[in-house]
Amino acid sequence: MHSCKIERNQAGQRLDKFLRKLLPEAGNSFLYKMLRKKNITLNGKKAEGNEILALNDEVKLFFSEETFAKFSGQPSFSGPPSETGKALPGGRVTSQVREYENAFARLQGITILYEDEDCLIVNKPCGILTQKAVRTDISINEWLAGYLLQKNPAFGEELSTFRPSVCNRLDRNTSGIVLCGKSLPGLQSLSSIIRERRIRKFYRTICVGALKEAVNIQGYLVKNSVENRVTVSGSPSSQAPDEKASPIHTVCSPILVTDAFTLLEVELITGKSHQIRAHLAQIGHPLAGDHKYGKASVNRMLKGKYGLEHHLLHACRVTFPETLRESADNLSGKSICAPCPALFTELEDKLFGR
Structure with missing residues (x-):
């Protein structure tokens, strides 16, 4: 018999979801059969599986050691322990x-x-x-x-x-x-x-060309998972190109501008794969160094002159709402900032004469 006392990291989820994590090699039909037969109990009573686990609940599994090992996917370990000797339930190092x-x-x-x-x-x-x-x-x-x-x-x-x-x-x-x-x-x-889009996410990037005024751009994005590439099209007033299209919204504010490049702060209102890269490319200002959506001639120049081999995009700041639920309450109203990497700041200095 195995007994599991529910701690903070298990509470608040359904019993059947917890059991699927505990016994990843067991099928749903097996788990529900064990619940029906009371081979798995919650606080000593028969359970359906849809119960929400609470702190200090007790789940008991009346299984043999072999059955538990089989369905938990944790075979007995015969070699030396890991460097720190950390073990999972049953003393098994995985x-x-x-x-x-x-x-x-x-x-x-x-x-x-x-x-x-x-x-x-x-x-x-x-x-x-x-x-x-x-x-x-x-x-x-x-x-x-x-x-x-x-x-x-x-x-x-x-x-x-x-x-x-x-x-x-x-x-x-x-x-x-x-x-x-x-x-x-x-x-x-x-x-x-x-x-719920209650957090504000800001990025720094360097794009190609002079973007002299703030832009608020919206449209639709479709992802091609096979090619790991997205297509952006349309405007907020246009019809979605197909049912797989997701609406996107990007706000760009220039910080430093030359004829050749613009240092931008970008706020993601929505957050889709490759959104910033594809959206800026759509309006004619691809990211510096972006080999997927960018301008090949500019990328060759940046690589030859400055050693840049990838796009320049940095998630620089997040701002949290004033009121958050208990487990994130310490972050209420906070802004967290991340300094740009050295290559980014070096390119800022060289491209904008700082």
């Missing part, structure tokens, strides 16, 4: 823990801008993924788990039913602010304010 430790050791240059019990905000360097694209990638998600394990080895005991996660995505070559949920309440709060 390959995932080693993956997180490895990511924390390998991903360099990530700086912490803000941290509390539930939330972490970091400044991501260019070249690092926020989330895996393929199974073998390492990303901020794995670094985050490794960071929490390094701070508190006991966190390993929660990894079978909770994974800390990033809440916003940046392209690999976009640097800047990434919001992370350290706990389930923090993850839910940050995801909610992003989804």
